[in-house]
Amino acid sequence: MHELGLLTSVVAAVTRAAERAGATAVDTVALRVGTLSGAVPEALLGSWPLASAGTVVEGAALVIESVPAAVWCGACSAEREVDAFFALVCPVCGTPTGRLLRGREFEVAWVDLTTPEPG
Numbered sequence: 447m448h449e450l451g452l453l454t455s456v457v458a459a460v461t462r463a464a465e466r467a468g469a470t471a472v473d474t475v476a477l478r479v480g481t482l483s484g485a486v487p488e489a490l491l492g493s494w495p496l497a498s499a500g501t502v503v504e505g506a507a508l509v510i511e512s513v514p515a516a517v518w519c520g521a522c523s524a525e526r527e528v529d530a531f532f533a534l535v536c537p538v539c540g541t542p543t544g545r546l547l548r549g550r551e552f553e554v555a556w557v558d559l560t561t562p563e564p565g
């Protein structure tokens with residue numbers, strides 16, 4: 447369960463952000479996850495309740511924004527979205543490329559916090 451370890455780091459980061467903001471609860475955590483990041487969205491969602499249990503993040507919804515992997519193909523002079531299994535080959539002309547532009551992201555995209563009403 448490599449996803450649980452990833453989420454534990456996310457929960458720690460969001461907890462610090464919530465404390466800094468004086469938030470009483472976290473409503474939603476959105477992650478940006480590349481298709482080549484090695485993290486499986488279904489596994490992330492499945493591990494979320496366990497990773498967030500007992501923290502201010504517990505009960506928050508987890509939203510995953512998938513980032514399709516893309517490479518730059520010099521032969522086509524174009525950016526090409528690629529399937530994770532054929533990441534280093536242009537899907538249009540078949541030219542191998544090592545220039546991965548996107549797809550390894552694993553980061554917090556945004557967080558929706560509940561803060562006490564002023565007054």
Ligand SMILES: [Zn+2]
Pocket residue numbers: 519520521522523536537538539540541
């Ligand atoms: Zn190409």
